[in-house]
Amino acid sequence: VDPLTGSPVETDLHPHPVYANAIERSAIHSYSSVARNPAGAVTITARGTLGYAVHREKPFTAIGRLLVVWPNDRFDGRFLAQYLNARVSFAVESTGVPQLTGPQAGSYEVMLPTNLPEQQAIAAALSDADGVVAGLERVIAKKRLIKQGAMQDLLTARRRLPGFLGEWEVKRLGEVARVATGGRNNQDKDPMGEYPFFVRSDTVERIRSFSYDCEAILV
Numbered sequence: 001v002d003p004l005t006g007s008p009v010e011t012d013l014h015p016h017p018v019y020a021n022a023i024e025r026s027a028i029h030s031y032s033s034v035a036r037n038p039a040g041a042v043t044i045t046a047r048g049t050l051g052y053a054v055h056r057e058k059p060f061t062a063i064g065r066l067l068v069v070w071p072n073d074r075f076d077g078r079f080l081a082q083y084l085n086a087r088v089s090f091a092v093e094s095t096g097v098p099q100l101t102g103p104q105a106g107s108y109e110v111m112l113p114t115n116l117p118e119q120q121a122i123a124a125a126l127s128d129a130d131g132v133v134a135g136l137e138r139v140i141a142k143k144r145l146i147k148q149g150a151m152q153d154l155l156t157a158r159r160r161l162p163g164f165l166g167e168w169e170v171k172r173l174g175e176v177a178r179v180a181t182g183g184r185n186n187q188d189k190d191p192m193g194e195y196p197f198f199v200r201s202d203t204v205e206r207i208r209s210f211s212y213d214c215e216a217i218l219v
Contacts, residue, residue: 020064021045023052035059040077042069044084046100050092053084067105076116078123083110183211 002009008030010017016035017028023045039059045052047065055078062068071077088108092098113119153159157168173179182198184207189197193206198218 016059016061018061018063019043019054019056019066020062021047021066023049029063032061034061036061037068038070040071042071042077042081042084043067044069044100044105046105048097050098050100051084051088051090053081055081065099067100067102069105074114074116075112076119076123078127079112079119080110082123082126083112087111177217 001007008018008028010031014031014033016032018030018032019027020029022029035058037056037060039057041056041060043054043056043062044067045065046067053069069077069080071080088110090100090105090108113122154161184197186199186205188207189199189205190208191206193208195207195210197205197207199205
């Protein structure tokens with residue numbers, strides 16, 4: 001374990017990753033001197049968030065509620081992982097925390113080309129698309145950090161935009177805006193309503209009459 005970050009570290013004596021029941025593709029629990037599973041196998045999350053499949057390119061060990069699937073010589077593991085994530089929805093077959101067993105997973109039907117090279121070509125094309133998406137996500141994450149830094153400076157007067165001078169003032173929120181609560185209930189919504197009806201969810205409902213006719217911030 002890295003003493004600074006607390007993250008597991010690969011060494012010459014412990015080169016094989018150990019994966020637990022996590023939905024992050026790169027989440028590594030630890031490293032081991034031996035690997036119980038061969039390269040090319042697929043892991044499937046089997047507790048909590050069910051059915052997230054990852055193709056493992058190197059020998060590894062799986063622990064916890066993580067199922068391991070070894071494709072036969074007619075099935076490409078990369079294709080299988082893509083197919084499971086896109087086309088198979090594992091049902092919750094237990095009460096409490098959702099769990100998935102090997103027999104349950106093995107009972108699901110999958111459709112595949114009988115031609116192995118076609119499976120490999122499909123998997124390669126989708127993997128390339130994943131790479132593009134991952135690259136864009138890294139760019140977005142970098143831009144988000146840049147914005148966060150700019151917010152820290154610009155919203156605290158630590159840094160000023162060109163052309164602006166003068167001191168900032170401290171005001172109570174009630175001095176610069178009118179603060180009120182919504183006076184409608186969820187049962188007032190009407191799918192045929194003319195106006196947007198904002199409730200405590202991401203879904204914007206409709207309503208036949210409005211309460212406010214102004215620019216506002218919803219919290």
